[in-house]
Every structure is written in C-alpha cells, then in structure tokens.
Amino acid sequence: MLTGLLLLSTGFVSYGQQSICHGTATSVYKVDALENGGLGTIGSVYVWTVLNTGFSGTIGYVNPPSTNQVTVNWGNTPPGTYTIQVQEKDAVSGCLGPVQQLTVDLKSAPQPNLADTVACVNPVTGVLVDPVLLNSGVPQAGNTFLWTLNNVPLSGNSNTLVATQPGNYAVTVTHTATGCSGTDTATIGVSSVAVAYAVVKEAFELYQAITVTVTQGSGDYEYQLNDGPFQSEPVFYVNKSGSYTINVRDTRGCGEVPLKVNVLNYPRYFTPNGDSYHDTWNITGLPNPEKAKITIFDRYGKVIKQISPKGRGWDGTYNGNPLPSTDYWFVLDYYEDGVQKEFKAHFSMKR
Incomplete structure (x- = not known):
C-alpha cells in the first residue's frame, strides 16, 4: 500500500x-x-x-x-x-x-548567453589593446549577477562586464523572486599582430627564397607576396630583381604588418636582334643603383663595356660592332646596407 x-x-x-x-x-x-x-x-x-x-x-x-x-x-x-x-x-x-x-x-530560470571571443593584445607586452564587453543577455532588473574569472569572483553586479584580461569567464544569474539561477561561460583567447622580419637567401640565385620569421606575437598568421594570394607558409620563391612587400596578417583579425625586401638577380641571357624583347642586358633593382657599376668581359678577360644599372644596358656591341653569340662575364660592384659588395658571374648572348 x-x-x-x-x-x-x-x-x-x-x-x-x-x-x-x-x-x-x-x-x-x-x-x-x-x-x-x-x-x-x-x-x-x-x-x-x-x-x-x-x-x-x-x-x-x-x-x-x-x-x-x-x-x-x-x-x-x-x-x-x-x-x-x-x-x-x-x-x-x-x-x-x-x-x-x-x-x-x-x-523559469535565467538563461545567460556568453560568446567565446578573441582579444587583440600587444605582441610585446601581452596587454589587451582594447577591453572586451561581455554581455549576459539577461535584463538587469529582477536579477543578480555573479561574474568570475578563472573561478575567482569579480566585483560588480551588472548584466555586462568589461573584461580587461584574457581567461575563462563565467556569469551566474539568479532571479531574485524565484531563486532560480543559470550559468554560462566564455573564454577570451588572445591574438596579436606579428613582430617579424624577412630575409632573402642566396642572392643572385636563379630562384631565391624569401623567408619570414615571426619573433613575437600570439596570433595565427598567413603571408602574402605583393598583391598575390595569402598562404600559410612563410616562404616565397622569386626569380626577378626588385623590391617586394610581404604582408603578415593575423587570421583572427588583429591586423597585418608589411615587410619589405630587395631581391638581387641578373638576366641569364639576352637577344639583341632588334625585336624590342631582351635587346639589351643590364641588372636592375639594385639598392643604391647610382653607386653601382657593371663591367663586362669577354672570355679572355678583355673589358668590353662598363655600364650603370640606371642606364640603358649593353646592346651586344664593341665600339659599335656586333659581337658574336657566346658567353660573357661580368663583375658587379654595388652597395647593400652600407656595405660594398662584389658579385661575379656570366650570361649568354643569343643572336
């Protein structure tokens, strides 16, 4: 019974x-x-x-x-x-x-609704660039609010909280009339713009690697060469002289930083046949081109021509007379980062 x-x-x-x-x-x-x-x-x-x-x-x-x-x-x-x-x-x-x-x-019990988010921090100090506003989504009237950060209670009894540091946040909302409560949590992660530098390895190689190294920052980064697509790998291969810009972008929206590098290379051949394509030979994209000079030799070491990177280049003649198709050597004297350097190699003339 x-x-x-x-x-x-x-x-x-x-x-x-x-x-x-x-x-x-x-x-x-x-x-x-x-x-x-x-x-x-x-x-x-x-x-x-x-x-x-x-x-x-x-x-x-x-x-x-x-x-x-x-x-x-x-x-x-x-x-x-x-x-x-x-x-x-x-x-x-x-x-x-x-x-x-x-x-x-x-x-009925209160149902707070917090959202995970990512805050941008200074890549060196780790301090939040801007505070984050957490909103419980529950009206202030008729409720009490207890906020915690990493399980430590915070002061205040508001339905919103201005967070000034990353971590695991929680809010417990209690309805004053019924005593019923509800809790929700949110994590504020961190990200930042990168502190980085780029270097070019093996100057004058046919294909040169531009490598980006991030030294400080807590972001997830992607990389862009000039106006090309972004990629996850921090390495680019180029084969033309000139100035390049690599943009390092945080994928979580904390900004990007541009890095500039100068790639040094030279043409492996030229064709002085009057068709306006590769009719002259020169080296462009050098730093401080006004201080650089290029001396061209034949295979026996005879000086054929001395040219400036800022000039028109060599047209394949000696004293106005066309020279034969063969290999020619050169010595490049130039300045990079205030240091005088010399580079020697050869190229082909094809008629």
Missing part, C-alpha cells in the same frame, strides 16, 4: 506540490519508503507517469528490479506545471491501486 511520496532530491516528504527550477537535471522520487527495507511492498510493481504532453524528459529506475524509486530527468522540458503520477500494481492480480500524484512547478 502506498505510504507516501518522498522527494529524495530535497530531503522532505511532499504530498501535494513541488517547485523546482528549470534546468534542474534530475529529481529523485520514492514511494513505500518504509516497506521491505526501502524497496517497496513485496510483490508489487509501481507504475510511474508524467501526465503532461510537454514533458520531454525520461523516467528511470534507481534500483531495478525494484520500481518504487525513480529519477526524473527533466531534460529540455519547458517551464510549466507538471503532474507526476504513481500507482501500485499487484504482481498477481494485475490490479492497479490508488493513484498518488505530485504537482511539480517547473519554474
């Missing part, structure tokens, strides 16, 4: 109505707590039901095969009034005993 509906989750006997907050995971209910060592009447089965159609949770037995104690998982059941019903069923006759009901008032 049913002897009472005991609400174990709060530890008191309730025969009529219970109030709980929406978002409560489970409640435990028990009947005939004094029978058979707490397992209910011998030979009886208890039939449990939540009568309302809005119930979207589950009912499970605590100590099967005993059925006198259940857990009700309210799941995503919306706030409202629900009725839990239990009947004792005789195992022999199958007859159902008296109905016992408990009305459950599932009260």
Whole structure:
C-alpha cells in the first residue's frame, strides 16, 4: 500500500506540490519508503507517469528490479506545471491501486548567453589593446549577477562586464523572486599582430627564397607576396630583381604588418636582334643603383663595356660592332646596407 511520496532530491516528504527550477537535471522520487527495507511492498510493481504532453524528459529506475524509486530527468522540458503520477500494481492480480500524484512547478530560470571571443593584445607586452564587453543577455532588473574569472569572483553586479584580461569567464544569474539561477561561460583567447622580419637567401640565385620569421606575437598568421594570394607558409620563391612587400596578417583579425625586401638577380641571357624583347642586358633593382657599376668581359678577360644599372644596358656591341653569340662575364660592384659588395658571374648572348 502506498505510504507516501518522498522527494529524495530535497530531503522532505511532499504530498501535494513541488517547485523546482528549470534546468534542474534530475529529481529523485520514492514511494513505500518504509516497506521491505526501502524497496517497496513485496510483490508489487509501481507504475510511474508524467501526465503532461510537454514533458520531454525520461523516467528511470534507481534500483531495478525494484520500481518504487525513480529519477526524473527533466531534460529540455519547458517551464510549466507538471503532474507526476504513481500507482501500485499487484504482481498477481494485475490490479492497479490508488493513484498518488505530485504537482511539480517547473519554474523559469535565467538563461545567460556568453560568446567565446578573441582579444587583440600587444605582441610585446601581452596587454589587451582594447577591453572586451561581455554581455549576459539577461535584463538587469529582477536579477543578480555573479561574474568570475578563472573561478575567482569579480566585483560588480551588472548584466555586462568589461573584461580587461584574457581567461575563462563565467556569469551566474539568479532571479531574485524565484531563486532560480543559470550559468554560462566564455573564454577570451588572445591574438596579436606579428613582430617579424624577412630575409632573402642566396642572392643572385636563379630562384631565391624569401623567408619570414615571426619573433613575437600570439596570433595565427598567413603571408602574402605583393598583391598575390595569402598562404600559410612563410616562404616565397622569386626569380626577378626588385623590391617586394610581404604582408603578415593575423587570421583572427588583429591586423597585418608589411615587410619589405630587395631581391638581387641578373638576366641569364639576352637577344639583341632588334625585336624590342631582351635587346639589351643590364641588372636592375639594385639598392643604391647610382653607386653601382657593371663591367663586362669577354672570355679572355678583355673589358668590353662598363655600364650603370640606371642606364640603358649593353646592346651586344664593341665600339659599335656586333659581337658574336657566346658567353660573357661580368663583375658587379654595388652597395647593400652600407656595405660594398662584389658579385661575379656570366650570361649568354643569343643572336
């Protein structure tokens, strides 16, 4: 025989109505707590039901095969009034005993909604460039707010928080009238613009590598050569002299930094045949070209021509007379970063 509906989750006997907050995971209910060592009447089965159609949770037995104690998982059941019903069923006759009901008032609870975000920091000091506004999404009136950073309570009782450092934030909102509360969390990660430099390896090689090295910064970076597409690898290969710009961009929106490099190279051949394509030979894109000079020799070491990188270049003649198709040598004297340098190599003339 049913002897009472005991609400174990709060530890008191309730025969009529219970109030709980929406978002409560489970409640435990028990009947005939004094029978058979707490397992209910011998030979009886208890039939449990939540009568309302809005119930979207589950009912499970605590100590099967005993059925006198259940857990009700309210799941995503919306706030409202629900009725839990239990009947004792005789195992022999199958007859159902008296109905016992408990009305459950599932009260609405605040539902704060925080969003993870990324804050931009100074790449050297790590200090936030701008504070981040966290908004609970819950009205100020009728609620109290407890904010924490990395589980440490913060001062203030506002529905928003101005965060000045990264970390794991949480807000617990409590409705002052019902006492129901809800909690949400958000992580403020960090990113930054890069501190970086670019170098060109193996000057005058046919293909030269421009390599970017990031020395400071907490971002995820991608790289762009001049106006080309961005890529994840910090290396570019070029084969033409000139000034290049590499943009280093933070993929999470904290800005980009331009880096400039100068690539030194020379033409491997020229074709002085009057078609306006490769008719002269010269080296362009040198730093301080007004200080540079190029001396051209034949294979026997005879000086053929001395030219300036700022000039028209060599047209393949000596004293106005065309020279034969063959290889010619040169010595380049130039200045880079204030240092005088010399480079020697050869090229081909093809008529």
